[in-house]
Each structure stands twice: as C-alpha cells, then as structure tokens.
Amino acid sequence: MTLKPQPPILWSPDEERKERANLTAFTRWVREHRGVDAPDYEALWRWSVTDLEGFWSAIWEYYRVRAATPYTTVLASDAMPGAVWFPGATLNYAEHIFRDRDPSAVAIRHASELRPLTEWTWGELRTRTAAIAAALRSLGVGPGDRVVAYLPNIAEATAAFLACAAIGATWSSCSPDFGVRSVLDRFAQIEPKVLLAVDGYRYGGKDFDRRDVLKALRDGMPSLQHTVVLPYLGCGPVADTLSWAEFEAAGEGAELEFTPLPFDHPLWVLYSSGTTGLPKAIVHGHGGILLEQLKNLHLHLDAHADDRVFWFTTTGWMMWNFLVSVLLTDASIVLYDGSPAYPDLGVLWDLAERAGITIFGTSAGYLANCRKAGIHPTGGRNLSALHAIGSTGSPLSPDEFAWCYQEFGSDLWLFSTSGGTDICSCLVGGVPTLPVYQGEIQARSLGMAVASWDSAGNELVGEVGELVVTRPAPSMPLYFWGDKDGSRLRDSYFSMYPGVWRHGDWIEITDRGTAIIYGRSDSTINRGGVRMGTSEIYRSVLALEEVIDALVVDVPQSDGSSRIELFVVLRENTVLDDDLVRRIKQGIREDCSPRHVPDGIQAIPAVPRTLSGKVLEVPVKRILMGEPPERVVSRDSLANPEALDYFVHQSRDA
Incomplete structure (x- = not known):
C-alpha cells in the first residue's frame, strides 16, 4: 500500500480549549470512577466500543439519567439486529x-x-x-x-x-x-x-x-x-x-x-x-x-x-x-x-x-x-x-x-x-x-x-x-x-x-x-477494480469556476460494459465548449484516475435533489437504464422535480 501524504493540520485546540472540553472532564471521571485509563481519544474510543456495558452505563451515570424504575442489565442481547438495551428501565x-x-x-x-x-x-x-x-x-x-x-x-x-x-x-x-x-x-x-x-x-x-x-x-x-x-x-x-x-x-x-x-x-x-x-x-x-x-x-x-x-x-x-x-x-x-x-x-x-x-x-x-x-x-x-x-x-x-x-x-x-x-x-x-x-x-x-x-x-x-x-x-x-x-x-x-x-x-x-467519506457505496463507480466515490469526481469538477453543480452516474450497457455519464450545471453565460470539456476530463484524470474520465459530459439546467438536498444519483441511473420514473422516485420527495425531466426525456430518446 502506497502511503498518501498527510494533509495539513488547519486547527489544533490549545490547552485551554482542551481543558474546557466536556470530553476532558468525562475522561477524568471514567478514570476515577471506572478505572479506565484512556491517555488519548483513540484509547477512549477503543474502550467505548469493546466494553459496551461499561461505556453506556457510564453515560447513564455521568449524565444522571432519571428512571422511574431501574434497569436490570445494560445489554441483555448484543445481537444485530435485535439488541436489547437497559431492560426494565x-x-x-x-x-x-x-x-x-x-x-x-x-x-x-x-x-x-x-x-x-x-x-x-x-x-x-x-x-x-x-x-x-x-x-x-x-x-x-x-x-x-x-x-x-x-x-x-x-x-x-x-x-x-x-x-x-x-x-x-x-x-x-x-x-x-x-x-x-x-x-x-x-x-x-x-x-x-x-x-x-x-x-x-x-x-x-x-x-x-x-x-x-x-x-x-x-x-x-x-x-x-x-x-x-x-x-x-x-x-x-x-x-x-x-x-x-x-x-x-x-x-x-x-x-x-x-x-x-x-x-x-x-x-x-x-x-x-x-x-x-x-x-x-x-x-x-x-x-x-x-x-x-x-x-x-x-x-x-x-x-x-x-x-x-x-x-x-x-x-x-x-x-x-x-x-x-x-x-x-x-x-x-x-x-x-x-x-x-x-x-x-x-x-x-x-x-x-x-x-x-x-x-x-x-x-x-x-x-x-x-x-x-x-x-x-x-x-x-x-x-x-x-x-x-x-x-x-x-x-x-x-x-x-x-x-x-x-x-x-x-x-x-x-x-x-x-x-x-x-x-x-x-x-x-x-x-x-x-x-x-x-x-x-x-x-x-x-x-x-x-x-x-x-x-x-x-x-x-x-x-x-x-x-x-x-x-x-x-x-x-x-x-x-x-x-x-x-x-x-x-x-x-x-x-x-x-x-x-x-x-x-x-x-x-x-x-x-x-x-474520509467517499459517497454512497451503491453509487460508487468501479473501473478495472478501482472504486471511486462520486464525491471525488465532484470535488474535481466543482473546482472549475464554470461549474456550479454536477451529477455523475455509471450506466450499465446491453453489451455488459458501462458508461460514465457526467452532467454539469454551468455558471450563467458559460457554455460547454470543447475547451471546458477538455479541462473537466483532464481534472478528473489527474485528481481521480484515467479510468474514471467520463464517457459523456452534458450540460443540464439543474441537478435533481431530494428535499433534504441529496443528489439523486441512483434514481437517475435507473431512469437512464430505462426504468419508468414513477417506479424509482417520488416527485413529491424532490426539491426541484422539474430537474428530473431532462433525464426522463433523454431516456425516452435513447
């Protein structure tokens, strides 16, 4: 594995900030009251996920949780799914x-x-x-x-x-x-x-x-x-x-x-x-x-x-x-x-x-x-x-x-x-x-x-x-x-x-x-065994001042291959000319990998998003694969349902 360079540190808490942190007081408390010596955050995290009963009961006690009736045990079952926490409380x-x-x-x-x-x-x-x-x-x-x-x-x-x-x-x-x-x-x-x-x-x-x-x-x-x-x-x-x-x-x-x-x-x-x-x-x-x-x-x-x-x-x-x-x-x-x-x-x-x-x-x-x-x-x-x-x-x-x-x-x-x-x-x-x-x-x-x-x-x-x-x-x-x-x-x-x-x-x-989060794994693009999160592609594309929003999908084809389709929203009075297409591809080639350079780039009026702001990568992919739009997305769940029309029309014209 090739070690990547460490990114720069942009902020470090000073001693006063560390001393004031609630986390510092809690760490001292678990040392004094639970005998847990955690010299750093990593050690505290390790304890919190290995001794689940000890950690969550410490949260209960430290923050004085009030219960009309007490719990009988902290974790009656640790099965997933089906864990049973604090029965009786x-x-x-x-x-x-x-x-x-x-x-x-x-x-x-x-x-x-x-x-x-x-x-x-x-x-x-x-x-x-x-x-x-x-x-x-x-x-x-x-x-x-x-x-x-x-x-x-x-x-x-x-x-x-x-x-x-x-x-x-x-x-x-x-x-x-x-x-x-x-x-x-x-x-x-x-x-x-x-x-x-x-x-x-x-x-x-x-x-x-x-x-x-x-x-x-x-x-x-x-x-x-x-x-x-x-x-x-x-x-x-x-x-x-x-x-x-x-x-x-x-x-x-x-x-x-x-x-x-x-x-x-x-x-x-x-x-x-x-x-x-x-x-x-x-x-x-x-x-x-x-x-x-x-x-x-x-x-x-x-x-x-x-x-x-x-x-x-x-x-x-x-x-x-x-x-x-x-x-x-x-x-x-x-x-x-x-x-x-x-x-x-x-x-x-x-x-x-x-x-x-x-x-x-x-x-x-x-x-x-x-x-x-x-x-x-x-x-x-x-x-x-x-x-x-x-x-x-x-x-x-x-x-x-x-x-x-x-x-x-x-x-x-x-x-x-x-x-x-x-x-x-x-x-x-x-x-x-x-x-x-x-x-x-x-x-x-x-x-x-x-x-x-x-x-x-x-x-x-x-x-x-x-x-x-x-x-x-x-x-x-x-x-x-x-x-x-x-x-x-x-x-x-x-x-x-x-x-x-x-x-x-x-x-x-x-x-x-x-x-580091790289995007949803169900919309990740796999090329030659190299998996790329969509966020990495967006990071490259949105670095260009001409591009204000983007959506990328990997659309399977009938011959077993797939096409990476990139859709971009451009700044006003900007056109998707050959030079901009070249610079988008060059950026993705250099920032991500040559495998993930889009097969097609198109300008669109807007990127469809849910009411909570999420990009509709998977639904757009399924629409472009020919699935009826009403089966893959509820238009009422979209912040801008009209933005979906471009992809519906493109699917019908294919």
Missing part, C-alpha cells in the same frame, strides 16, 4: 429536557422569512409545552398514539414535539414544502390520530398557501381524528379543523407532567429519503435517543451553557431532531425557517450575527455555494461569538475546509460529520480535543464501532471500503414501522455482512484515526 426523554431549568433563561431563539428574531425562555417553552400536552390528552391522545406535524422549523414545532414526548405519543414531522404524495407516503404508514399543520409558509420571498394540501392530506389519512392549524401565513381559516389558539387554550394553565415509558418506547419516526419505493419508517426509542444525544451533544458537539447552537435544517430532516436535542445540554438553540439563499447567501451569516450564534451548523453544499459566490461571512459582520462550524449532508471537500479557515481564521473549530437518519446521530464526526486535518473527519464517534471493510469482511486501514458498524448502539432503529417480520430492516443493513451493520457509504479510516 422506565424514563421520559422530555423530562430530561426540562429538568433543573431557570425559567428566565433563554431556551430558543427563532426567526423566519415571516417573523423577526424572537426569544422563548425556558418558562415560556415549559408553559407552551404543558398546554399542548394537556390539549393532546383532551383529544384522546396517549402513549403509543401517533401525532404528525406538517410544520416549519419554528418554536411551536419544538413545543409540540416535546409535548408528544412528555405524554408518550410518537412524533413524526415533514416540512410544509413536501408535496401531498410525499407526505402521505410517510405519514399514512403510521396511521396518525392527530395532524398539526400550518396554513402556508414563505420561502425565497414567495408565499405558498397549503390549505388545499391539508385537505388532500386529511382525505388520504382516514386514521386522523383531529387536525390543528397554525395560521402561520395568514391565508384564512381551514374548514373542520381546530385553530392553534383554540388548541392551546384547551390546555392553558396545565402543569407539565411526564409519563414514565419503557426504554424502547417509540419517541419518533424518521424516514429515509424516499427516492425509491415507500420511505422506510424508522422508529427510535426514548432511551436510545436520550443516551446517544447526551453523549453526542456534550462530548462531540461540546455544547456549553454559553453556547447558542444553530443548524440549518427543516423538520423533514433528522438534523431538526438533532438540533432540538441540543436542549438536553445547557446550551440554547437557534431556529430558522426560510431559504438559505434569500435575499442572498449572506442571510444565515446575518442571522449568526444577530442571534450571537457560537456553533453554526450547515451543509457542505451551502459552504461550497458561499465560496463560489464570493461570500465573505465576516465582511461587515461581527461574528466574534462564532467559534465552531459544523458540516454534514455530504462530504466536505478540502477546498471548503481551506475556505472556512481563510474566512474565519485559525481559531475556528471546523468539524465535518457523517451518520444519518438511521441512527439520528453521527458515526464519525467532531472531537473538540483533536486536530483538524484538511479534508478529513476528526474521528469515529464514541460508542460507534465503525470500521472500513472489504467485500470479504476484512478490516482496512488507509484504504477505501464499506462503512460498517460491528457492535450495536442504543440509537439504532428499534424497527421499521409495518415491517412485522423484520425482513426490510435486515435487508437494509445486514444483508451483505450478517450480524454487522453495513451503512451504505464508502469510508477510509486513516492510520491517524481520522475518516
């Missing part, structure tokens, strides 16, 4: 959100295209949550009933979720930009009793009335008994529904009570991207999410009482659940509902200044767009409070790493993460006591037995392989809703390596313990 996720809170302290700062920046104190959040919980109970909602939300990322959505958690109802949400079919594909599976919704929303300066959508949703979910509508856009009343004001008034003055629930009682249902078939309805439990997020948000995000944590997300992406869970720490959270590019790409940086954001979370795509658009976040803004930027959603390229340090300086902690909806957390991500290498994720997350494997199940170091998780973790799915025999769950994660979780990403674990 009864607890409530929401109780841990609200314990020991100063009613006058700020819990949430929120803004949108419709609302100015506003604050909710812990006292107001508790009052509003208690009213919603009492109102839900008055509608007959109890433990195990499903409440679905067609709500934007606003404070009311947070209160509604916490109310559901408090009474033991199971929560599920979609953002109001989801179309009817996409929402029904998700919500109808779980047969909800109550729908919480808005009448409309504003995005990119445009108003969208959703009252007709609400009617279609109600018609498509016969299990619904009640619909509650928040007049967010002010479109007018919706017939046969409860107004939000009436709804909360029904529980006005109620005390917030928490129902003790089994450790594996369903907390929420999340969904896969829904690009093929019905989305997987992924069920997570109160206890598993509580422990995972206590660990992740304290030890990896390193949230403190003086932090104001923001992540750009909608209620249809697991990062919303992640952001709300930050309230398990002493930090406050910042919400935003609206376009990240309206009136321009500086809008979120403006919010960071106004809200005093200290930890700014976003997507790799947003950072890349800012770089290419020539945005200077600190130009004319006071962002002195901002000390950390987090990135997720897709691999963060070395160019974006370099851009962030050029713009913010050497004191910035930039951490890239990767995990997903499946675990509602990170498999690899930030560590506040480790250096940041350009283009790399800092480390494997505590309690996540992540490895890179070849097709035969051999562990790889310094080479690209399948991302696997070899031991169970508490926030792995309890089950998929409706998957009575568990076959869909097994097929999704355990079909390639029985008993071992295969995540579906290509990953490299370096000899320094850092990680």
